[in-house]
Amino acid sequence: MNILEKITNELETFSKSERKVAEVILSSPNTVIHSSIAALAKQANISEPTVNRFCRRLDTKGYPDFKLHLAQSLANGTPYVNRHVDENDTAEEYTSKIFESTMANLELARKSLDPTSINRSVDVLTQANKLSFFGLGASAIVARDAQNKFFRFNVPVICFDDILMQRMSAINSRQGDVVVVISHTGRTKSLVEVATLAKENDATVIGITTKDTPLAKECSIVLSVDVSEDTDLYMPMASRIAQLALIDVLATGFTLRRGSKFRDNLKKVKDSLRSSRFDRKD
Amino acid sequence: MNILEKITNELETFSKSERKVAEVILSSPNTVIHSSIAALAKQANISEPTVNRFCRRLDTKGYPDFKLHLAQSLANGTPYVNRHVDENDTAEEYTSKIFESTMANLELARKSLDPTSINRSVDVLTQANKLSFFGLGASAIVARDAQNKFFRFNVPVICFDDILMQRMSAINSRQGDVVVVISHTGRTKSLVEVATLAKENDATVIGITTKDTPLAKECSIVLSVDVSEDTDLYMPMASRIAQLALIDVLATGFTLRRGSKFRDNLKKVKDSLRSSRFDRKD
DNA sequence: CAGAAAAATGAAATTTTATTTCATAATTAT
DNA sequence: ATAATTATGAAATAAAATTTCATTTTTCTG
Numbered sequence: 365m366n367i368l369e370k371i372t373n374e375l376e377t378f379s380k381s382e383r384k385v386a387e388v389i390l391s392s393p394n395t396v397i398h399s400s401i402a403a404l405a406k407q408a409n410i411s412e413p414t415v416n417r418f419c420r421r422l423d424t425k426g427y428p429d430f431k432l433h434l435a436q437s438l439a440n441g442t443p444y445v446n447r448h449v450d451e452n453d454t455a456e457e458y459t460s461k462i463f464e465s466t467m468a469n470l471e472l473a474r475k476s477l478d479p480t481s482i483n484r485s486v487d488v489l490t491q492a493n494k495l496s497f498f499g500l501g502a503s504a505i506v507a508r509d510a511q512n513k514f515f516r517f518n519v520p521v522i523c524f525d526d527i528l529m530q531r532m533s534a535i536n537s538r539q540g541d542v543v544v545v546i547s548h549t550g551r552t553k554s555l556v557e558v559a560t561l562a563k564e565n566d567a568t569v570i571g572i573t574t575k576d577t578p579l580a581k582e583c584s585i586v587l588s589v590d591v592s593e594d595t596d597l598y599m600p601m602a603s604r605i606a607q608l609a610l611i612d613v614l615a616t617g618f619t620l621r622r623g624s625k626f627r628d629n630l631k632k633v634k635d636s637l638r639s640s641r642f643d644r645k646d
Numbered sequence: 647m648n649i650l651e652k653i654t655n656e657l658e659t660f661s662k663s664e665r666k667v668a669e670v671i672l673s674s675p676n677t678v679i680h681s682s683i684a685a686l687a688k689q690a691n692i693s694e695p696t697v698n699r700f701c702r703r704l705d706t707k708g709y710p711d712f713k714l715h716l717a718q719s720l721a722n723g724t725p726y727v728n729r730h731v732d733e734n735d736t737a738e739e740y741t742s743k744i745f746e747s748t749m750a751n752l753e754l755a756r757k758s759l760d761p762t763s764i765n766r767s768v769d770v771l772t773q774a775n776k777l778s779f780f781g782l783g784a785s786a787i788v789a790r791d792a793q794n795k796f797f798r799f800n801v802p803v804i805c806f807d808d809i810l811m812q813r814m815s816a817i818n819s820r821q822g823d824v825v826v827v828i829s830h831t832g833r834t835k836s837l838v839e840v841a842t843l844a845k846e847n848d849a850t851v852i853g854i855t856t857k858d859t860p861l862a863k864e865c866s867i868v869l870s871v872d873v874s875e876d877t878d879l880y881m882p883m884a885s886r887i888a889q890l891a892l893i894d895v896l897a898t899g900f901t902l903r904r905g906s907k908f909r910d911n912l913k914k915v916k917d918s919l920r921s922s923r924f925d926r927k928d
Numbered sequence: 929c930a931g932a933a934a935a936a937t938g939a940a941a942t943t944t945t946a947t948t949t950c951a952t953a954a955t956t957a958t
Numbered sequence: 959a960t961a962a963t964t965a966t967g968a969a970a971t972a973a974a975a976t977t978t979c980a981t982t983t984t985t986c987t988g
Contacts, residue, residue, distance in 0.1 A: 379936060380983095397714055401975060411938040416976065427975060428710065428945090432679055432717045439721035449898055455768065456761035458902065459895050463756040466891050467749045474745040479738035486737065505791045509886070512784055551923040578924045601894045604791070605887055609748050612883045613741050616731055620740065641833040642860045661965060662954095683946060693967040698947065709946060710974090 367433040368393060370422060378418075384408040385418045389434070397435045401427045462601070469591040469602035470609060476590035477610070485585050486617035488568050489514075492542040496522040496567075498530045498558055499546035502600035506546050506572070506607040513615040517622070527554045534558045537567035544570045548589075548603040550577025559583060572607055649715040650675060652704060660700075666690040667700045671716070679717045683709045744883070751873040751884035752891060758872035759892070767867050768899035770850050771796075774824040778804040778849075780812045780840055781828035784882035788828050788854070788889040795897040799904070809836045816840045819849035826852045830871075830885040832859025841865060854889055 371386050378386055388408045389396050396404060405412045419430035449458045489495065495514055499507035504525035511523035524530045531554075537543055543562040547555045550573035559582040563569050571583035580586045589610055591602040653668050660668055670690040671678050678686060687694045701712035731740045771777065777796055781789035786807035793805035806812045813836075819825060825844040829837050832855035841864040845851050853865035862868045871892055873884040 381937065398711070400973080402973095405938095412975075413939090413977080414937060417936090428713075429680070431710075432713065435714045435717045436721035439718035449902070451902065453902065454761070455765040455899060458898050459759060459761060459764055460756065462895050462898060463752055463891055466894070467752050470745055470749050470752075474742065477741060479736065479741060482741055483737040502791065502794055505787050505794065508790065509784065509787045512787065549923060551925075553922055553924060556924065605890055608887055608890070609745055612748070613744050616740050616744060617737060620731070620733065620735065640835055641831060642835060642838065643833075663966065682944080684944095694946075695948080695968090696966060699965090 366437045367422060367424075367430075368437045374422075378421075381408075381410045381414045382418045382421065384410055385415055393434055393438055397431050397438065466602055466605055470606055473589045473591050473602075473606035473609065476588060477613075478588070481585055481587055482613060482617065485570050485587060485614060486621055488542055488570065488585065489614060489618055490621045491540075492519065492568075493540040494520045494522065494537070494542070496524075496533055496537065496541065496543045496562075497546065498524060498534075498543065498555065500525060500527070500552055500555060502604045503546040503548060503572075503607065506604055506611060507544075509608055510544065510546075510611045510614075513611060514618070517615075517618060527558075530554070530558045531561060534561040534567070535565060537562050537565045539566040541567040542570060543567045544572065545579060545583070546572045546607060547579050548574065548591075548600060548607070550574050550579035552579075555579060556582055572610060648719045649704060649706075649712075650719045656704075660703075663690075663692045663696045664700045664703065666692055667697055675716055675720055679713050679720065748884055748887055752888055755871045755873050755888035755891065758870055759895075760870070763867055763869055764895060764899065767852050767869060767896060768903055770824055770852065770867065771896060771900055772903045773822075774801065774850070775822040776802045776804065776819075776824070778806075778815055778819070778823065778825045778844075779828065780806060780815075780825065780837065782807060782809070782834055782837060784886045785828040785830060785854075785889065788886055788893060789826075791890055792826065792828075792893045792896075795893060796900070799897075799900060809840075812836070812840045813843060816843040816849070817847060819844050819847045821848040823849040824852060825849045826854065827861060827865070828854045828889060829861050830856065830873075830882060830889070832856050832861035834861075837861060838864055854892060 368390065371390060375383065375386055385404065385408045388404065399407070401412050401415050405415050408415070416427055419425075419427050422430065422433075424430040424433055449461050453461065497507035497510040497514075499505070507523050507525065511521050515521045522533055524533060534543060541562075543559070545555055545559045545562075550556075550571070556578045559569050559571065559579055563582060563584070568585070569583045570585045570587060571579050572587045572589060573579045573583075574590065575586060575588035580588070587610060589603070589606045591606050650672065653672060657665065657668055667686065667690045670686065681689070683694050683697050687697050690697070698709055701707075701709050704712065704715075706712040706715055731743050735743065779789035779792040779796075781787070789805050789807065793803050797803045804815055806815060816825060823844075825841070827837055827841045827844075832838075832853070838860045841851050841853065841861055845864060845866070850867070851865045852867045852869060853861050854869050854871060855861045855865075856872065857868060857870035862870070869892060871885070871888045873888050
């Protein structure tokens with residue numbers, strides 16, 4: 365864990381002198397990494413051994429080791445943390461914040477994914493007779509993106525963002541078909557019903573959703589993507605991006621499973637677009 | 647600059663003994679940051695002063711300072727690097743690689759974005775009479791996502807992924823309208839034409855594309871998103887995710903510009919979905 | 929609220945670590 | 959081949975960090 369956050373968190377548990385050190389460190393960490401223990405002690409008006417004890421309390425080997433941790437926190441501490449956009453942020457500030465929280469959430473999502481489930485999903489997808497991707501709202505976009513990827517594999521792919529079409533399609537599914545249902549909340553009634561219908565008709569249902577939700581319960585395989593959605597703006601942001609990254613993972617797994625000959629085919633699909641584009645000069 | 651890269655770059659200019667140190671450091675930097683100068687000297691089979699001179703050669707104050715730099719390089723250097731998927735990767739490996747390159751590319755994209763252009767785009771978007779988002783293929787998904795976000799702002803938003811509809815819509819545009827054209831390559835003929843048509847009809851054209859492309863030349867404002875797309879799989883991956891993050895940035899800029907009262911309205915839009923969902927138990 | 933027990937703190941001593949000095953070895957240029 | 963230059967390491971010195979231990983402060987108990 366980031367040592368600066370750790371200091372902040374444990375501030376309450378420190379003794380009076382330790383708190384003095386903590387305050388000096390928090391107020392100008394960049395100075396501290398270039399100070400000796402003597403300089404820091406003087407700055408905080410306490411003795412050198414106190415600084416040393418402070419370092420050990422934070423589970424470091426001593427002062428030099430502490431400085432190392434601090435240096436690392438400063439190097440990547442600020443980025444990739446969920447920072448909230450503020451009313452008075454400049455364009456540069458909110459741009460950075462949004463990109464950084466997106467990255468932080470991708471990191472979170474990656475950690476929450478279970479490789480076994482991914483592997484099983486890829487198994488199932490490669491052997492499917494027909495693939496269907498269903499989502500609504502922001503997840504409809506993810507479903508479309510999945511269609512855009514998987515149709516290149518020369519497999520029948522269906523994608524609907526209309527609940528009636530989804531239902532009819534689910535009812536028409538059969539053994540060997542795979543239905544991927546995408547919903548961040550996992551609570552959208554009509555999508556949960558679609559999952560149930562598909563399952564009742566013997567399709568394999570993969571859910572891209574949060575674990576322990578009504579939707580998750582209806583799925584054969586759950587790919588749970590945890591993100592801490594910033595609800596300040598009441599719009600899905602991180603969740604759909606993490607879902608898209610997961611689609612990339614599934615598509616990649618698919619191509620790897622199919623082997624190298626198969627990949628030549630993908631190149632053909634891409635090359636087919638060439639005439640629709642302006643040439644590059646370089 | 648990252649000190650590990652610096653060592654690699656200057657490897658040629660080092661003396662025989664210095665190179666020995668460099669090799670030890672490069673082969674296991676994580677061990678080095680926890681070693682004393684004596685331990686490192688022994689490991690490299692050279693003397694302590696040589697290590698010290700090596701450190702100073704790299705513009706650090708001495709060995710401890712060098713370790714600090716090294717620690718910082720390790721903190722933000724290794725992760726989020728574009729690593730390529732390998733034929734024999736396990737599910738866990740390719741999942742990590744894809745998430746990490748996505749993150750690395752978001753970082754790249756963030757750096758390439760120009761805050762001034764973002765600011766101007768937000769200006770233009772908040773003052774628009776009508777917004778249109780056009781894209782094809784993977785970018786069509788980004789356009790749809792933008793529609794999904796901006797329609798919540800109670801502004802007329804159009805989105806087409808049909809080239810004829812796009813053309814007709816562009817021809818019908820007028821001063822005060824904003825047309826956002828999305829294309830990673832910036833070379834898709836029909837989209838460049840749409841941009842030209844919109845411009846000829848006095849709409850403000852914002853291009854989400856790569857700089858110095860035919861599309862970029864037709865735009866009033868260019869939001870250039872640089873990513874190093876992994877072409878191994880012949881599918882758009884990082885580019886569309888970076889574009890989506892940019893849509894988030896624009897939408898956020900929009901809400902910030904409109905002020906806090908406006909945000910209550912967004913909450914209402916979100917709340918309107920409540921009845922379509924299963925309740926949470928917690 | 930006294931006074932004992934526990935915890936926190938710092939002065940000084942010690943140890944560890946890093947740096948400088950300087951003599952010697954290796955390399956390069958002439 | 960040999961002088962000049964550069965690189966290197968042993969030993970000495972300096973700096974920094976840690977330990978020890980006595981003293982102070984705080985907290986608990988009757």
